[in-house]
Amino acid sequence: MNRSNKMMLKELMALDLKMYDLQLFLDTHPFESKAVMEYNTTANKYMSMKQHYEKLYGPITINDKDDNTTPWQWIDSPWPWQYQNEKEETK
Amino acid sequence: MWEYEKKLQYPINIKNTNPRLAKFVISQYGGPDGELGASLRYLSQRYTMPNDIARATLNDIGTEELGHLEMVGTIVHQLTRDLTPEQVKAGGFGDYYTDHALGVYPQSAGGTPFSASVLAVKGDVIADLTEDLAAEQKARATYENILRLADDPDVIEPIKFLRAREIVHYQRFGETLRVVQEEMNRKRNHFIKKPY
Numbered sequence A: 001m002n003r004s005n006k007m008m009l010k011e012l013m014a015l016d017l018k019m020y021d022l023q024l025f026l027d028t029h030p031f032e033s034k035a036v037m038e039y040n041t042t043a044n045k046y047m048s049m050k051q052h053y054e055k056l057y058g059p060i061t062i063n064d065k066d067d068n069t070t071p072w073q074w075i076d077s078p079w080p081w082q083y084q085n086e087k088e089e090t091k
Numbered sequence B: 001m002w003e004y005e006k007k008l009q010y011p012i013n014i015k016n017t018n019p020r021l022a023k024f025v026i027s028q029y030g031g032p033d034g035e036l037g038a039s040l041r042y043l044s045q046r047y048t049m050p051n052d053i054a055r056a057t058l059n060d061i062g063t064e065e066l067g068h069l070e071m072v073g074t075i076v077h078q079l080t081r082d083l084t085p086e087q088v089k090a091g092g093f094g095d096y097y098t099d100h101a102l103g104v105y106p107q108s109a110g111g112t113p114f115s116a117s118v119l120a121v122k123g124d125v126i127a128d129l130t131e132d133l134a135a136e137q138k139a140r141a142t143y144e145n146i147l148r149l150a151d152d153p154d155v156i157e158p159i160k161f162l163r164a165r166e167i168v169h170y171q172r173f174g175e176t177l178r179v180v181q182e183e184m185n186r187k188r189n190h191f192i193k194k195p196y
Helices: A003-028 A033-057 A086-090 B019-025 B035-048 B052-080 B085-090 B094-100 B125-149 B153-187
Strands: none
Touching: A003 A033, A003 B052, A003 B153, B019 B052, B019 B125, B019 B153, B035 B052, B035 B125, B052 B125, B052 B153, B085 B094, B125 B153
């Protein structure tokens, strides 16, 4: 996993965490319209960045794709528990 | 149902293996206040929650805990990956290794296998939500114990993240309990069948 892949994934994680945190907040505050708007803005950013990331580095989710190619890409990119060492990768 | 996202909730890249530390961290995988118990507790309790706020909170926090289970499993795996038998022996990991080699098995730091007895499902909203508040505090305390024992920043950062999420969950459960109690007061125990 190279540096730009790692950085972009980190940004995606940050957006995703913000969404999840807002989701839990909205579960107990369903009438907070400011938080709903914030959720929508963040989700919009997340979706476009995710699309861009997946084009470059492979799918994060597979259930929302209808443009899969052969061989099946899902098994190709590293799994999240695998150690992502830049030096090892660039060998 | 659930859909898998091929990413962690927070980045984990542990450069140096450390089997001794892995044996402490594994308690949050399958120990008494670990993420497996947390997830099963909330996802099992959600069925009898009496209102929309409580159902959503239990469902969504239970789901996030599954992501935390994956994070803790990742830490354990990366702390023990490719260990040689010599490193296993030197790191005090031989007892675990004998039964599981380098597999990630849900157990406590003391070696007790995961048990559903670490969680309760009472079918009573006040009992269940009060249990959940305590569970989040016990998980926070366990992460703080681990932070006192850990010396690797690659491990400390994700553990600090997990600790912070327990505090958020505690907050949300507290709000849920308050909403439920207000509703019970208004409706004079409308959704509870009187057992007497």
